[in-house]
Amino acid sequence: MEELNRTESKVRMASNRADIVKKENVYILVGAIVLAVIFNILFYKKGFGISYPIFVLFFYGVVIFTQRDKIELKLNFGTLLTIPIILLSLTYALFSNWIFKVLNFMIIPILIIAQTLLITNNNYYKWFDARFIFDLLGGMLLRSLLYVSEAFVLLSEISKRKIRSGRASTVTKIIAGLVLSIPLLLVVISLLSSADKVFDYWMENVRYLFINVNIADFIVQMIIGVFISIIAFSYLWSLYYKKEKDFPKAIGECIRIKKIWDPIIVLTVLVSVNLIYVVFTVIQFGYLFGSIGSLLPEGVTYAEYARKGFFELVLVTLINVSILTSIINLTKTENPIISNVIKIMNSCLVACTMVMLLSAHFRMSLYEQEYGFTYLRVFTHAFMLYIFALLVVTLIKVWRENFYLLKSYIVISVIAYLALNYFNVDAFIAKNNIRRYELNSNETIDTYYLRYLSNDAVAYIVKLLESEDEQVVYNIKVGLKYRKSMLTSESYWQTFNLSDYRAKKILDKYDFGE
Known part of the structure; x- marks a missing residue:
């Protein structure tokens, strides 16, 4: 009897695993991988800029596609959260205040989690209920981790199904062969390059002609990609498959506000x-x-x-x-x-x-x-x-x-x-401090503080170059010279920032000397 029960249990498990291979689940897996690739392209070894709102838009594209059967788009708070999320993500492309960059790095993901829970109806408590905090904590701490194993189960079942059916395409086999040949090719090319300088010269030219691959960078990006993809997969999976009992519900039901004060x-x-x-x-x-x-x-x-x-x-x-x-x-x-x-x-x-x-x-x-x-x-x-x-x-x-x-x-x-x-707090501070200095000849101005404002303030700071106080002019020149050198350093399109671009245009008009 026990043997029969064990056999039935194994059959049920096998059936459940077989059921996991359906298009909705494959879409979630592909979407998670796409997000990981986009993440590496936009952020690896790069600062935040226009890349941040672009990634947010890609994330929403994946969420809408993978959760299209679950999303309820109504004119409510959940849907309207799109406005602050997009506007806050755009600040990385419009302004350069470091305080808001740090704060928004933490706040935007919280707002995104709140919105995705609300529009997919995965919240146990209303957004204006104090216990909604447990929904948020569940989204941040649990949903991104609890279903990681499902990704590996899905990959395993997909590969098994291909092998069992014998229908693996020629392209799939070629790709598998290329992947297996990469380690062998790297060893062989390395040995041949050491043996022949002419061959080494041509291999170097070929490598730089097609792609300048750094093995260490490639490995790091692979690790980051795997991490991002499994986190994204787990979260998207948790949104699609709502559970009846969960951490937020279990904890929240134990907390009720009662009127107890006399x-x-x-x-x-x-x-x-x-x-x-x-x-x-x-x-x-x-x-x-x-x-x-x-x-x-x-x-x-x-x-x-x-x-x-x-x-x-x-x-x-x-x-x-x-x-x-x-x-x-x-x-x-x-x-x-x-x-x-x-x-x-x-x-x-x-x-x-x-x-x-x-x-x-x-x-x-x-x-x-x-x-x-x-x-x-x-x-x-x-x-x-x-x-x-x-x-x-x-x-x-x-x-x-x-x-x-x-x-x-x-x-x-x-x-x-x-x-x-x-x-635009930086521009406000610079503008009003300079106005205060210009209106009262007895006032001093903290040029060192102005030098450490963000590039949002450059349009006002340059006005001090016309000051009659030589020390003020000297201090401002030193700060602007350093700022200009930082702005002219090499950057990527992903890091484009309108504030930095405008500051560079302004500072290019000035020659601060050697």
Whole structure:
């Protein structure tokens, strides 16, 4: 009986393996190999440029072709994610800010995983459910690895079927013969080249005439290609064959948000905090309208006052946002009267926090007037605008319980990050620092900081070559000379970047000497 069961089990396994060889699976395998080849062509030993959006488009082509039976294209968040993904990938061809290059390298794949899960209906949780994070983690950590073995099983069954059927084509046999002959040819050619210098000369000419092959590079590219292809295959396979039970579902079902905070305790805390914030807000109004100047200690300037309090205000703002979201999601709403009072207190907290943001904005503006613009200061302004937008939708949530707060947070975050990418922060910093320097003859300018801005700022930096300060001109010349030498170095079409191209055109007009 046991022998019979084992035999039946083997038959079922053989049948399952035979079923794996169907056109849908072959398409997935071919698509994964195509992506690996394109990856090597675009990125091996090359920097990111126009290659990044090209690869993204190829990836989408493979996804659409291999998942065409599974994709549901509707005018929803999943489909609309195409816009930020394409626009963010284009930044590698349009701008040269290194901060966004690093951030986008991590963010774009996350957005792609989120979108492919949504449009193929492979998500267990809605995109505005906090537990959707487990879908993302499953996509990043599991889907790319769990089905690697299926690729080898598929290849094995394809080769066995060819052998068993005896229908292997002549071309297939020729290719197999060439592959087997490569190691032998390499050994023979190497020995003959050592034995005869004339033969060695002609072999070198032939090698450079057709293709300059570096064996080490070829091996590395093969390893990269195999790695990329099996990762891509596993992910595409996981999208096509949806499983009923998976890691995201198992973990997510164990986590549920429950309203457990007592409303009386929450109300007491809110009243206490709001009393302090109201007093602080009154003082801030005096500061914002200028009367605070008479209250400053002797010798303390606006800029010093601004610098000292700015980061503390930002930290308090973040604490307040955390308090608000926690109260909204965790506080019991049994008594309608107490619930309405809590809403009023939450609204007061939002209003006070907005005043703090406004105060922090003016503090940072004063500090920039005194010391100029930097990445940190500009990004801080952007962050404050972002927090202000979150506070607005949080206030809506306070009075409308059926309002999806996390949905609004996600949409605002995507739009804000996309806008920041296209704001061209390097050009803004250079333009405003130079304007500040030109308008006030007593001001200095940090030429060393300008030299380390990206090529997006070159069009403004060259204006300092006309400065009357010889030291400023000298420092800028040194920086631009080095920048020009880097731009004239050999590059590939895959690394084309519009910002670098424009900077090179501008710098080619100047002769910085030896």
